[in-house]
Amino acid sequence: MANDKSKTPINVGLFATCLVDLFRPTVGFAAARLIEAAGCAVHVPEQTCCGQPAYNSGDSRHARQIARQVIESFEIYDYVVVPSGSCGGMIAVHYPDLFADDPDWNRRARALAAKTFELTTFLADVMKIDAAEAISAAHDGTATYHDACAGLRELGVRDQPRELLAGVKDLALVEMDDTEACCGFGGTFCVKYGEISTDIVSRKTAEVVKTGADLLLAGDLGCLLNIAGRLKREGSSVQVRHVAEVLAGMTGEVPPIGEIGSERGGENNGKKDGN
Amino acid sequence: MEFMKPGAFKDNARAALADQDLRSAMTMLSTGMIPNRQGAVDRLPEFEKLSQRGRELKDHVLAHLDFYLERFERNCKAAGGHVHWCATAEDARREVLEICRSVDAKTVTKGKSMIAEEIHLNEFLEQHHIEPIETDLGEYIIQLAEEPPSHIIGPAIHKTKDQVSDLFLKHHAKLGRTERQTEPQKLVNEAREILRQKYFDADVGITGANYLIAETGSSIIVTNEGNGDLTQTLPKIHIVVTSLEKVVPTLEDATTFLRILARSATGQEFSAYTTISTGPRQDGDMDGPEEYHVILLDNGRSAMLGSEVQDMLRCIRCGACMNHCPVYQSVGGHTYGTVYVGPMGAVLSPALLGVAETKHLPCASTLCGRCEEVCPVSIPLPRLLRQWRQRAFEAGDVPSLERWGLSVWAFFAKRPWLYGLGARLAMRGLAYLGRDRGRMRKLWFAGGWTDGRDLPAPEGQTFQERWRKQQRERAAS
Structure with a gap:
């Protein structure tokens, strides 16, 4: 789906993930290039981690604190795109669970979850890009x-x-x-x-x-x-x-x-x- | 006998990883169980629907467990059977012993029963001078080897054929079987011939139950060898050792589960034998026991009702979760040190034995989710494993180093500016260490990683650092 760039662009918050940030910045730039090629504007707000290490260790208090930080930084975008199914799943599936007992944060977590996508699903399912055409790789x-x-x-x-x-x-x-x-x-x-x-x-x-x-x-x-x-x-x-x-x-x-x-x-x- | 303990999970795992016989036996999962299950599921278009129906049935029964259990008891008694409600393993063992003593039993034959394993019935009977004889081939093998089962449906799955040949020769030589058999069929025949007379000699036969039928008061077992039938019909007394959550409303409901059980377990359409028992021998019956007893075990299950791990009570004991578990495939069942192993064991054992005793089990998982994917009653096993991790964390049952590490990490993760500074320094350091080869072979603080793998070096600068720099340059130009 090619966008008409004259209209308000689709604003995508890129959640690079901590491993990409630390070990492989090129993946972040590759993701940004692909999202831009799909006709979106890429934003990289200040970020650290999705909170998964705490969540999977049973430390839900810290996991919630970090999740709130991610929600606050990313809820302003039309979409959140993550070059990782694991961190994408944390936001899209587990954040709402983390706030099961907190109606306000649960609502915000669910809203963020609904617009969070793993990179390839965002490109193929949401933007429906024609790979051969949009990506001349x-x-x-x-x-x-x-x-x-x-x-x-x-x-x-x-x-x-x-x-x-x-x-x-x-x-x-x-x-x-x-x-x-x-x-x-x-x-x-x-x-x-x-x-x-x-x-x-x-x-x-x-x-x-x-x-x-x-x-x-x-x-x-x-x-x-x-x-x-x-x-x-x-x-x-x-x-x-x-x-x-x-x-x-x-x-x-x-x-x-x-x-x-x-x-x-x-x-x-x-x-x-x-x- | 003394066997591995769940607290020693890491040591057990190390030993298992070095055990070449175990490694060769475990390839059976990827070459047999996994493709066989997939084939069976693919051949049944309505598998998904049955699975969904099974899940709903179990949830319905768990919501009305008292009603169906009392109904089962009423109908079982009406058919001439006896029901023994047992809150604990000790209660169950005592009831079994009393029944055995009522006929002065010397030997009991046993069909495969995980509940009998759970209450450690064999050791108990031996202590009271009653000889238990396992009649399921897998159970018979591990009884000879004096080991617990390593899989809930394939108790001897950890043994190679060669090991079985040796074991049979060692134990059967005194019975005149001095030739070492190596063909599976000959090994089966040898065990069969030796077991045959035991069925006639036994005073009591003990089986488990896959299902209890509330509407008829019956129990159902499935086997592939027919041993269960001989165990329960030939002796004077048939004892069914089973647990609360096995009850289903009707016979027809049981068929829903029977259609997904064997397919999920072994990839068979149906087990070779499905046997329904209703009370003792009736007038005009050709055979059957004179007494029929059901030992109904709770042992922590009723406490799971209404808790975060209630979903675990849906389990139909097919073993698909362990067959598909990467950790189980690597270390086998004995490593867990518990009766129930693999993902279902790692969720059930903390409920039965306590979180402190079993704290390794929920942690020793990659949370890959394949267990949930193949579970025929959709038990959210990864979510339940996380529940136990959370309880252990909240109870302080987590090593202080790990707790401290998480706190330090969280301290930085909550402060992006500080985190960014630390990350930039750390990644430069790591990139420097890996500058010659793009990776590191040894890092003193990451031995868990580098003992078996190289650690790829980072590029050097962090993504956010480079991104912001690029943005500034773009803005300036």
Whole structure:
């Protein structure tokens, strides 16, 4: 759905997520570029975290305090877009639960939840962009896509990233077996139960490698850091990126996750590293 | 016997991850249980509808539990049966013992029953010089191995075929079976032949119940081996050990559950045997026990009614949640140290045993949500796991380091300016550490991560820092 830019633009608050803010700013810029390409104005209000670490640790007091802060910063926008199904799910599904006993905040949480979307669902379902037309991205290689749990099961992210990736020139997509199985990240789980988490991610990397793809994509940086970290530890040459980097055509601007940019400019094609 | 405890979850997990036999046995889940369930669900177009109906039925029964239980009791008695209401595991064990003593029982045969496991019935009977004999093949295997079940429907799922061959040779040699069998069918036959006479010798047969039917006072069991039928029809007395939430209003309601149970559990359309028992042998019956007793266990369940975890009482014990759980797939059931394992166990065990004793279990989950997705009665397991985490946190049952870490993190997360400053410094530091390879192999403060994985290095500057800089440049130009 192309917008008439002469009218009031659609204002989107970009909730970058703490992991993108800290580890992978390029994903934030990629998301912004895609949202702008869909005809919206992007705003990045001051932000920290969605509160999920507290919420999933049973610390609902802190989770509520942080949720109020997010609601206050973002409720002024037409939409809130999040390049993560996990943090998107926190706002869109769990915020209203957090304020079940507080009618005023519950109303505000529900209003925010209703206009909060994971990035690829916003592009495909809300803005209904034609991927091939709106995104003139190209990436020569074969990718496989990991379905991150919260996006998949809380927000129904499954077809949208695949539809969008189908519009990326020269990119082939192969499906891995059990792509809907968890990668073992699980927020604080991955450090609290590091050995179990490592075992779970090893099943995932085995499936990734089995596909023969040279690029692993997903929509959640937590999973990506986990899978990339394990692939590198195993000595694999499979590259790892956030789906937004490929969709926005920004793979030339940053090396794959966990790799070094020494051959910058020569590695925007998703080829094996170490060349 | 002394076995693993839930408090030692991390140690148990470490041992499990190093156990190659366990690892090879557990591949059964991804190669068998998971695709079989999916196939069975796909072949039944109305599965979703049945599942929804099942959920509504359970919620209805839980809202009127007293009514249906009393109705069950009335109709069970009318058919000549006895109902024993037992508030605790100890009450249940005592009732079973009294019934066994009434016929001076020396041996009892047992069909598979998780309630019998929950009340630790076998150890208790042995202490009172009554020999329990498990007749379900899986239960028989773990009885020989002196281990608890590691899965609610496949108690010996953690054993490889080779381990079973060894176990049979070790225990059956004294019965004249000195050849080590390696083919599954021959192993089954060997167990069958050895068990055959035990059915005739037993004074009492104990089974569980998948459902209690209020309108008829009957109990239903499903098995794949027919062992339950022999256990309950041949001895003088049949004891059903079961729990409150198993009651359903009518026989027809039970069929709703039967249609989703086997499909969710093993991927079968229906279990091989579905047996309905109504009271003892009646005049003109060809067989059946002389007495029929139902041990109706509460053991903490009625306290779950009306609580945040009431939804757990809908559980029909199919095991789909554990089959699909990434943590269970990695560490197996014994790691949990509780009778009920996997996601359903991590929700039920704190209710039965207390939060303090079981605090690891709700935490040892990635909250991936696949359990809820495959649950045929839509139990919101991740939400219930979070409920227990919240209770543990509020009760102070969280390590002080974790509590302190959360407080520090929250302090910064509530102060964006300070957070931004700290983030900029920290990310520069991390980027510096990872500058040579784009990742770190070892970080002293993140061993939980770096023991098994590299930590990808951050780009250096934070997103917000770069964004604001870009905005300023745009504004200036």
